[in-house]
Every structure is written in C-alpha cells, then in structure tokens.
Amino acid sequence: MKSIAVVVTAIAALFSIPLASTAFAHDYKVGGLQIGHPWARATPNGASVGGGYLKITNTGTTPDRLVSGTSAVSGRFEVHEMSMDNGVMKMRLLKDGIEIKPGETVELKPGGFHIMMLDLKEPIKEGARVKGTLVFEKAGSVDIEYAIVPVGGSPGGKDAAPAAHSGHQH
Numbered sequence: 001m002k003s004i005a006v007v008v009t010a011i012a013a014l015f016s017i018p019l020a021s022t023a024f025a026h027d028y029k030v031g032g033l034q035i036g037h038p039w040a041r042a043t044p045n046g047a048s049v050g051g052g053y054l055k056i057t058n059t060g061t062t063p064d065r066l067v068s069g070t071s072a073v074s075g076r077f078e079v080h081e082m083s084m085d086n087g088v089m090k091m092r093l094l095k096d097g098i099e100i101k102p103g104e105t106v107e108l109k110p111g112g113f114h115i116m117m118l119d120l121k122e123p124i125k126e127g128a129r130v131k132g133t134l135v136f137e138k139a140g141s142v143d144i145e146y147a148i149v150p151v152g153g154s155p156g157g158k159d160a161a162p163a164a165h166s167g168h169q170h
C-alpha cells in the first residue's frame with residue numbers, strides 16, 4: 001500500500017507543477033502593457049475557429065483596451081467573452097474590446113475572455129508557433145506569437161477548463 005501512495009503522490013506532483021508553462025513562457029511589451037504567454041489549442045482538421053489566450057497587465061497609469069488584432073492562420077480576429085447563462089455556455093462578441101485598468105491583470109482563458117480566430121485558413125498545429133498582432137486602443141499594435149498546445153490542452157498540462165470551443169461554430 002505504501003508504494004502505491006508514493007506513486008500517486010509523484011503523479012500528483014507531476015501534474016500540479018506547470019513545467020510546460022515555465023519552459024515555454026514568453027512575454028511581450030507595448031507601452032505600459034505586458035502581455036504574458038499567448039497560447040492557443042491545436043484544432044482538428046476541418047475546424048473553422050480557434051481560441052487564443054493570454055494575460056495582459058497594465059503597468060501604466062491610464063486604462064487601455066484590447067480592441068482588435070490579426071493572426072497568421074485566420075481570416076478574421078474577434079474579441080469574445082464566454083459566460084454561463086442558465087447553465088448554457090454562451091459567447092458574445094465584445095465590440096468595445098476588453099478594458100485593462102491601471103494596475104490590473106486581465107486573463108484571457110478558456111471559459112472567459114478569449115480571442116476568436118475565425119475563418120481558419122489552415123489547422124492550428126500542436127508544437128508550432130502562430131504569429132499574430134494585438135491592437136490596443138492607446139498603446140497601439142504589438143507582434144506576438146502563440147504557443148500551440150494539443151487539442152483540448154492547456155499550457156500547464158492540467159486541463160482544468162472544458163474544451164469550450166471544440167463544438168461551436170459561428
């Protein structure tokens with residue numbers, strides 16, 4: 001029994017340590033904004049949409065907004081929010097983008113705010129990097145790259161969130 005407990009502990013430790021996110025962490029700066037670890041999930045063949053995720057920290061003194069951007073793999077780029085409505089996951093286009101107040105960090109992640117890559121020109125491939133830009137109302141445009149994790153995966157390897165985008169179409 002003791003050895004089983006040891007193995008379980010070891011496995012738990014493996015999965016709780018975000019090895020991958022540390023190894024692949026990458027950051028960008030534009031004006032007073034810091035952009036942390038953009039990532040996206042690989043998409044199955046034939047998928048027309050993909051989600052992009054990252055953290056934005058405003059170290060400046062004025063609020064700013066993520067209003068648009070581009071990605072190398074998609075025809076269109078939108079800023080979305082996913083939320084629960086009567087037990088049903090819904091998402092909506094944020095026409096005014098996402099506000100980041102001074103001193104605030106906003107995380108785009110599965111199940112919440114996200115970047116929507118629409119009209120995919122090619123599947124997003126695991127292990128690749130996808131180039132793109134983010135456009136902020138005040139800070140302007142910045143080039144970024146998304147680290148690509150497996151279909152349904154997340155940067156830490158632990159998949160806390162449901163594969164929110166796998167089923168939906170726009």
Ligand SMILES: [Cu+2]
Nearest residue numbers: 080091114116
């Ligand atoms: Cu969306």
